[in-house]
Amino acid sequence: MKPYTVFGIAMLAVFVMCQINGSSFMGTLGNVALRVLDVASDLESGYSGSSGGGFHK
């Protein structure tokens, strides 16, 4: 499968998830990007990373 097609399917999947949750598409992409950068930074520094989460338990 061509790289652009894979990219497009991934974006459609994010779109579907955002519309169901009512969340912002660009916000979700931004959060994913930040999460990826966090993980990459943690891996680089040798830290396994935290579980994250947005709600108080």
Added chain:
Amino acid sequence: MARMANCPSCGAPVRLRSAVSVLAVCEYCRATLLDLDGKIENLGKMAELAEDRSRLRVDAQGVYGGRCFTVVGRIQLQYEAGLWNEWFLLFDDAGAGWLSEAGGAYALTFPCASPTGSPAFSAVRPGNEFVLAGTAWTVSNVERAVCVAGEGELPFRVGGGYPAPVVDLRAGKRLATLDYSDDAANPLFFVGEAVDFASLQWRNLREDIPGFTGATGRAKGLNCAQCGAPLELKHEGVLSIGCAHCGAITDTETEKLISRIEASRKVEPLIPIGEIGMFRGEKLEVIGFMARHSLEEGEREDWHEYLLARVGKPGYRWLTCYNTRWSLVDVLEELPARAGAAVVCRGQKFERSASYTGYVDYVLGEFTWRVRVGEEVFITDYVSLSSTLSAERTGKEITWSLAEPIPARDVKAAFSRARIEVGLGGQRSAAQGGARYRPMWLHFGVLAAILALLQVIFVLSFGNARDLASVDMPLIPSADFTTSLSKPFSLDHSASLEVDIRAEALDDDWIELGISLVEEDSGRSTPRQKVTLSRYATLDGAAEVSRLVRRAVFDSVPAGHWRLVVERIGGAASLKVAYSDIRSTSSLAVRRRGVLWSNFFACLFVLAAWPLAVLARWRVW
């Protein structure tokens, strides 16, 4: 004045015509004689030269720049892809020079003082730029050649197997060579230019060339290294030949196999090998055919190339065919000048359009280098309105070529046996590259259609925003007012909620509230959002500044039973008094957000971003 000596091996007279010559090869017994201060030393027999069907020979004469010269010596060098000759020239004014002969191209250079700041050979790469002797040079070729043999007289000691690491440089039409064979730290430096063979007004050229008499002469026969089929070798400088029967490529010197292919990958050329045509006033013969492809972003593009030999004189041209578009291609002797991301060549500006790796799939006929199947080269195309400039880069060299688009009917007219159909649509210029990027736009169209369909489904399913709980909450505090809870409301599944806060009752006062949601069963809560409402009159009482309606949005609230929590964070100093004036008309409404059209357009933009970026980068519209 020429020096004379007798060969210590056979006694034949040996003449050293150039004052700088230190080595001579006896033309009778091929003994290698070193002349050191008049003392002749026999270094042994010189290796045999490889028959390369060159038209030049020792004692040939020519004219360059109004100066007559005589060819007095030769070094034959071998590199991975073939052979080339360096002919040592003695000018009538006792000056010396070198004539390089490679693949039908000629360059005449003169020795210069070794420049300071020469780069180390191991550090040089094609495309590197540096300044030598006041000129900015670009590396066009890096080669670890080996000396095959020599003949005549030469200005340095050389023999078969001697390493010859050399770097070719270009600066516009000028070219130079750094020769690291003698001293790696201080290479020999030669500067000159490309020359046209005929312009040197040759006399006394070689006539007894085996196997080369152009299109009308006899050919040298050899057999395919794989299937044994007879192959005809008809042109000078040819180092490999593709078999029409099995597709294997044979080395014309060693007659060994270079590479083989599967029979299913054979390609039939549109112009048959051996076809002779008159093109742009020049007689050209198709001597070789090559099928190549590129693979970029999953897209495969195929094209064909035809090697054309000039009939009756040295030199080659190329004819390429991509998607029924034909181009006549010439390898450039000069180096195009950089102009930012673009290049300038022959007064024309070329914008960068595409970069890709080309792979050889199939070869038929004769080629001037040892071409092999799978051979790859990195190609960058630059386009102008009328033509295309291509830079082909390997690990060792960069070659520039200029392609002029030509109508298919002209190709058909020149080569009558060409299987070319000339239709009403004619052909597009090879400088137009939109076809390469059309598949990406088709994929975008499909994805956009799917996105639109999904949006329609969501609109029909979820519709617009829906009120979940309209809560009238008195903002009238008691002195102890800090937190108020709404009645509970339920969410069937995760949703985005909006809380609208209205406080019209505020008058010349302000209040800051903290708004959050708490799930009854688990006690989970959303992050608190602060909201400030106020109403003030201007000092002159003529106008009013108010923020009486605010909204807090909570994204992705999970399913469950929720209550709205309102906390008083702060307010005016006379808060208690102010609160006593707040009427119960103040309210908070919890509403579920509807389908977001912003998500649809954002996703559409992101899907279009990749194709737009590719088009903007290569400037192909």
